[in-house]
Amino acid sequence: MGRAITAWLLLGAAAAASAAPPVATSPGPRAVAVTVYRAPLRGAGQAMDLRWLNGFALVTETRRISIPAGESDVRFEGVAGGILPESAIVTGFPAGVAEKNQDAWLLSPASLLDSSLGRRVHLRRTSLATGAVRETEAVVRSGAQGAVVLETPDGIEALRCDGLRATLAYDGVPAGLSAKPTLSVRVRSPRAVSATVTLSYLASGFDWQADYVADLAPDGATMNLFAWLTLANGDETGFRQADTQAVAGRINRSSYSPSRPQAPPLVLRCWPSGTTTSDLEEKVFEREEIVVTSSRVMMEMMPPPPVLMEAPPPPPPPAMMAEQEELGDLKLYRIPERVTVAARSQKQVALLRRPSVKVDSIYRQRVNASNPPYSGKVMRVLVAENDSASGLGLPLPSGKVAVFGAAAGRRILFGSGTLEDKAVGERVEIVTGAASSVTSTFGNRLAAGGAGETEIVVANSNDVPIRYEAELDPGGMRLLPGAELPSRNGRPLWSVTVPANGEAIFRYRVEKP
């Protein structure tokens, strides 16, 4: 096989690669800060899906790197897998950064074969009969898409079509293949130095939310409000002893991290292998398909789905609480001590606490005035003013609220609702559920003069008076009487205190405008 040998000799000459600059590798950060942002499109009441976190984080790392004189590549290892490479900012190199690169050509059985096209590899055969191992040289002749065709000293062969145990061994990892997507920068330095470098980047796969726990006092006039800062890291990279922040407020995003590069599987296909006894179906053609996958993501165990748990009872004043500061038009919550944001984990730290917040409980219903049977349900609403006079007066980031009270000598859940971002000075209303002790019924009656009248009867089965509000939606009609009613959000509001175990009645008419 003189021809093949010639090819190998020529190959050796051609394989002498051009000299690449030296590589300095930074294995991990010395200090790291993580700022977590809420998923911009997730509603206040929508739960985080720990397997699919749509928020993101700004990761800022400090690294100590020794760089040689001249030009060199600095590789940053241990960055988050969800890194958005174009958002990376690198500062601290004495002469700046010539270029930044993110290499995502992953080392896998398929890419190893593909990059070895035309190169010499070792074909190792093990005899099952004798255990003898025989190694021959071979040159890869096919790309990884079809299967492996090899040129051996014997001729042209296909790998694993012969029923023998055979495998390929490579002399080295071809240039340009990396285990993980890797960020690197090309830098120049007049002399060898050790530099403290800051790397910051945005990464997907994080999220956070506020989780409120409200405990109503027995008289129902005040509540103890506590909130958790619940943050989640869905990335495979954890951050030890990180300065950790969370940002509240809605942020505009226009770039999303590309889907993680996956190494394509290596598919070995042989020629048609039908025999006298096999069914000669089309399927037979691909019968000896062997899929060797290196996709780690596919094989990885997903964390179990989150267990829906109501927040635990509020602890005594927490030992550590997030500190709030202004950040432009957003609110930044800083965890005062360094904490570890572990890979694929959720963490909770106290966000805020207000021991005695004045609240009102009201029952509210939106009434379709011209067609009352299509009205909404009577809802229980907890109302508080977000000011210091009411014992509150601080920004309230959006999240879920669990409302507890005490009954039968134990703490019980009264209801749960959601809270949008609320600024200081706004009214906070939490709809905690549909009422069962207060009911409204609608009736028709003939009023004086022969006109039809609608009657709302509100019945209170509580042994205390309650506040009831009907928001009357005229639906394009004119409401009579309407002028004397106050209005809420542009809708006439009938507001009444229903006595204990009593009733209240309201009558109205609608007319075409």
Next chain:
Amino acid sequence: MRSLFLFSAGLFGLAASAAAQPEPGNLAVTIYNQNLALVQDTRQLNLPAGRSRQEFPNVSGQISPETVTLNGQGVGIVEQNFDFDLLSPSKLMEKAVGEEITLLRTNPATGAETRERAKVLAVNGGVILQIGNRIEVLRDDGLPVRAIFDRVPENLRARPTLSVTVESAGAGARPVTLSYLTPGMSWKADYVTLFDETAGKIDVQGWVTLTNTTGTTFDNADTLLVAGEIGGRGGGYDSYGGGYRPPPPPGNRPGTETPGRESLGDFLLYPLKERTTIANQQTKQVSFLDVTGAAGRRAYVFRNSWMGTLDQAASADTVLQFSSSRDQGLGDALPAGTVRVYMKDKRGNAQFVGENRIGHTPMGSDVAITTGQAFDIKVQPVVEKRERMSGDRWRTTMRYSLSNARPQPATVDLIQAGLWGDVRIVDESRKSTRRSADETMWRVTVPANGEATVTATFDTRY
């Protein structure tokens, strides 16, 4: 290059080819914004006189073969072929029909090998062989048999391969340029903007971000980036999604200044200073803009897209305004891309506060981008009254309650949209500016930790 070498020289020993001796080529790559690149590959080819076939296996894996041209002194093209019949065991066996191959049988008990020649009769679902004067099915007994072929058939390639048959006037080495278009490479701009609100200044670093997913690495390439739209290919930068986009906030005005950059017709050119290697599956960033202390300010915009009521006050948009003009601005044209805005927190660390896309922006433009929403500045629009006047004319009274929980006054551009051209404002609590047939705007200053109200009555159809 090594593959080219091997294929043309070592293996096939092509009849006419004198095995071109490819030196490291001189590669020039021009990358456009719309997933398109022009590759010009100049290499020294040693061509024999007369016809020869030259193979180029290491071109982009996504090459558009119809755009290939080959230029060289005294070189005429006879034909160009793009072979995409890929080498696989099946193809190898199918092409061996009628030919002889070697069978090497291994005795599973002893490991002893026996060798014989066989003729491939057919490959239909299984391989039928003639060995001597017997007919057999390959591996019918499931025992190990190595099938060894004498050669790789022509036209079966490891990768899609471009080959050009040329007619050369004389023998000898000369530079030959292969040029073609390929999708799989694209670029955009990324702007890192550090906003100092108190000083009203922004520092902006602009990076070009280019990506290569062609499957091929371009070594040591002279790279030029072209900013502008190339028509006809679709899939442009801004056509992603294609759905409704709200109009940009007030404060955008296209500029009329000419930047001090190389241009070509409508396009601005961004040459990279040095040659660079664009690896397969790589995202590469190179700096092109670094401006400190340009003017930047924050504005708030609330746009009520129709005359409706919100049950809860909603946050106003936070808008960053700056200019690309020479005076007080960034002083350059801005290629389309993403502007990411950072602000310093109390400890002086830069924190991300939002981002948005800009289109290709001429120099001298006023730019206003929405970066997010203000936690503390809210607006609640409420329909106070709707009365039928006559026929299909209605009178709608709107009340807009603005609140500001910040300790500084805030100016909000309050926009009511959905005016459809024939809506008149009958009455308003302060003077508005009609921005267009569809929109009217009030500029409202909301006092620190305070509130403001705007009311207006519209005469509307329906």
